[in-house]
Amino acid sequence: MSSFSSRAYASSADLDRLIDFAQQATAARWPRSSYMKVGDVVWMLYGAKPGDPNIRLWFDGSRLAAYVSFEPPLHVDFDNRPGLAQDDLLFDEILHFAEERWQDLARLGRGPIPKAYAMMVGDTLSSTALDSDGRRISLLERRGFSRADGFNVLYSRSLIEAPIGQPELDAGLCLRHATDADLDARVDVHRDAWSVWGQSKITVESYRRLRSAPLYDPELDVVLEDSDGRFLSYCIGWADTANAMGHFEPVGCRPDSTGRGYARAVTIEGLRRMRARGLRTALVSTASVNERARVLYPSCGFVEVDRAHYYVKRID
DSSP states (O other), X not given: OOOOEEEEOOSHHHHHHHHHHHHHHXXXXXXXXXXXXXXXXXXXXXXXXXXXXXXXXXXXXXEEEEEEEEETTTEEEEEEOTTOTTHHHHHHHHHHHXXXXXXXXXXXXXXXXOGGGTTSOTTEEEEEEEXXXXXXXXXXXXXXOEEEEEEEEEEEEESSSSOOOOOOOOTTOEEEEXXXXXXXXXXXXXXXXXXXXXXXXXXXHHHHHHTTSTTOOGGXXXXXXXXXXXXXXXXXXXXXXXXXXXXXXXXXXXXXXXXXXXXXXXXXXXXXXXXXXXXXXXXXEEETTOHHHHHHHHHTTOEEEEEEEEEEEEOO
């Protein structure tokens, strides 16, 4: 029997705990990548409600030992604190929780599988493991998981060792950051950009909440605007000042505007703004199926540092 205790996500104080957890895990795994960076934490949880049954925290004493976020209908993101003792016992508890959530949702009617998980089948539970995390791969495989075809590519770029350059813009286009006066337009470009992967859950109200979330910096919420005031592309940058790292989550471009360098322009501008804040490294990731992004990021100076492969387990 383990000595860990667990409970559901409870309050904004837990968001602060998870931000601190992500900073420490990122530092411990450097120069390879980590699971959730600070930007991932805020982007995923800024709208979480207390008692959310899909988010759970584990503690050893008063210190956060692990987190789980179950994404219906079949995917679970989690991480244990690097170097944690008895992490195999905690691993069992986490996966048991994930399988129970899977079963609960199956009984309620789980709904369609998102396009991002199209490589999965409906009776499986999925998670990811970094190629650099041999221990996690071994623990997953010993518990019945096997590697699937899909993966996420994780990139890194120095902000100080190579020039960033100026974004290249066509006449009539301008780069700036989103303001409180841009809520509708900013939500519209996000929803349009991600429509190719399914319907976005972002609304004007949820985006307004994001703008007051911890670590959100409005000047790192970069947009590319045309002469008619229409946003064509955007990115959000996050500053992990403890590690002097920046992180992009998300980056998007309207489907009718792809292939013109617009996503590259906002990314380059985001890199320039990160460097101006004293950050030394930038991180970003994308799914293996996102072929445009896998061309975009290397064109901005990013290099691949790790991959997070999907692992799946069939559930009866």
